[in-house]
Amino acid sequence: MILADIHTHTNYFHGKNTVQEMYNAAVDSNLQYYGFSEHTPLPEGFSCLLYQEGDMNIAFENYVNDVLLLKEKTADYNKENLCQIPEVLLGMELDFTPQYPDYMDTLIKKYPFDYVIGTIHFVGEQNIGLWNAEDASLEEKYAFFEEYYDYMIKLAAYGKTDIIAHPDFVKIHCIDSFHAWLKTKRADECLHETCKAVKKSGMVLEVSTGGLKKACEEIHPSPKILEIAASYAIPISFASDTHNINTVAYKFEELAHFARQFGYKEHTVFINRQPIQLAF
Ligand SMILES: [Zn+2]
Ligand SMILES: [Zn+2]
Structure with a gap:
C-alpha cells in the first residue's frame, strides 16, 4: 500500500480546495504522509495562464504559513493520541527556469521545506501546457521531446531539487506521437542519457496518476521510461498531483501495481530534505 501522496495542490494557485480541506481528504485516504507542493511564483517575464492572477509571492507566503501551522497542529495531535493521522510535509513544485538560477536558489533557501520538486513546465520560452502540438x-x-529531456538533464545537473515531477509531461497533448517517438533509437539514447544524469544527481523520479486525469490518459512516466529508470535503480516517489479533494491518492492501487511491474518495492518521502524509504 502506498503511504504517501507528496505532489498536491491547493486553492492558493489553481487548485479548488484549502490546505485544511485537502488534508482532511488525506486523513480519509489512510495515508501516513501528506505532502503539499504548491507551484512557485515565477521570475519576471514568465507567466502561466493556469496559475492564479495577482501577486503570487504573497499567495505563496500564505500557503507556506498555512502548511506550517497545520504541520505543527497535526504533530501535536499525533504526540498526544494513539490514533495517528498523516504527517504533514512542506514542499513546493519549483518551475525549473535555468535562465534564472539565483531566483530558484533564493526560493529554495527561503522556507523550511521538507522537499523540493523540480518541474519542467517550460522548455525555453514555451509553456508545455499551452503548446499547440496539433500544428507541429x-x-x-x-x-521538442528531445529538447524536453535536455532540460531534464539540466535539472539533474542543477542538482538542488529532490524529486523530478511527472517525467514525461511533454506527452500530455500528443500521446500517440510520444509513443511513436519512444520506439525510436534516438529516444532510447536520449532516455538513457537522462536516466544516467538523474542517477548521478541522486534525485528521485516521480511516478504519478496526474497523467490519468489529462488528455493523454496515462500514468507519468510511460512504461518504457520507468523500465529504463529501474535499470539504473533510480528511486521513485508517488503522487496524485491532485488539485481537489476528490483526487487525493487518486488510483493509488493502480499506481502501486504499475511500479511493481518494474521491480519497485519502495517509495521515497523526504523529511527536512532527507530521504526515507517506505515499503509499499
Ligand atoms: Zn506540474
Ligand atoms: Zn503539480
Missing part, C-alpha cells in the same frame, strides 16, 4: 509536424514534435 512529427519532426518538430520529436525535436
Whole structure:
C-alpha cells in the first residue's frame, strides 16, 4: 500500500480546495504522509495562464504559513493520541527556469521545506501546457521531446531539487506521437542519457496518476521510461498531483501495481530534505 501522496495542490494557485480541506481528504485516504507542493511564483517575464492572477509571492507566503501551522497542529495531535493521522510535509513544485538560477536558489533557501520538486513546465520560452502540438509536424514534435529531456538533464545537473515531477509531461497533448517517438533509437539514447544524469544527481523520479486525469490518459512516466529508470535503480516517489479533494491518492492501487511491474518495492518521502524509504 502506498503511504504517501507528496505532489498536491491547493486553492492558493489553481487548485479548488484549502490546505485544511485537502488534508482532511488525506486523513480519509489512510495515508501516513501528506505532502503539499504548491507551484512557485515565477521570475519576471514568465507567466502561466493556469496559475492564479495577482501577486503570487504573497499567495505563496500564505500557503507556506498555512502548511506550517497545520504541520505543527497535526504533530501535536499525533504526540498526544494513539490514533495517528498523516504527517504533514512542506514542499513546493519549483518551475525549473535555468535562465534564472539565483531566483530558484533564493526560493529554495527561503522556507523550511521538507522537499523540493523540480518541474519542467517550460522548455525555453514555451509553456508545455499551452503548446499547440496539433500544428507541429512529427519532426518538430520529436525535436521538442528531445529538447524536453535536455532540460531534464539540466535539472539533474542543477542538482538542488529532490524529486523530478511527472517525467514525461511533454506527452500530455500528443500521446500517440510520444509513443511513436519512444520506439525510436534516438529516444532510447536520449532516455538513457537522462536516466544516467538523474542517477548521478541522486534525485528521485516521480511516478504519478496526474497523467490519468489529462488528455493523454496515462500514468507519468510511460512504461518504457520507468523500465529504463529501474535499470539504473533510480528511486521513485508517488503522487496524485491532485488539485481537489476528490483526487487525493487518486488510483493509488493502480499506481502501486504499475511500479511493481518494474521491480519497485519502495517509495521515497523526504523529511527536512532527507530521504526515507517506505515499503509499499
Ligand atoms: Zn506540474
Ligand atoms: Zn503539480
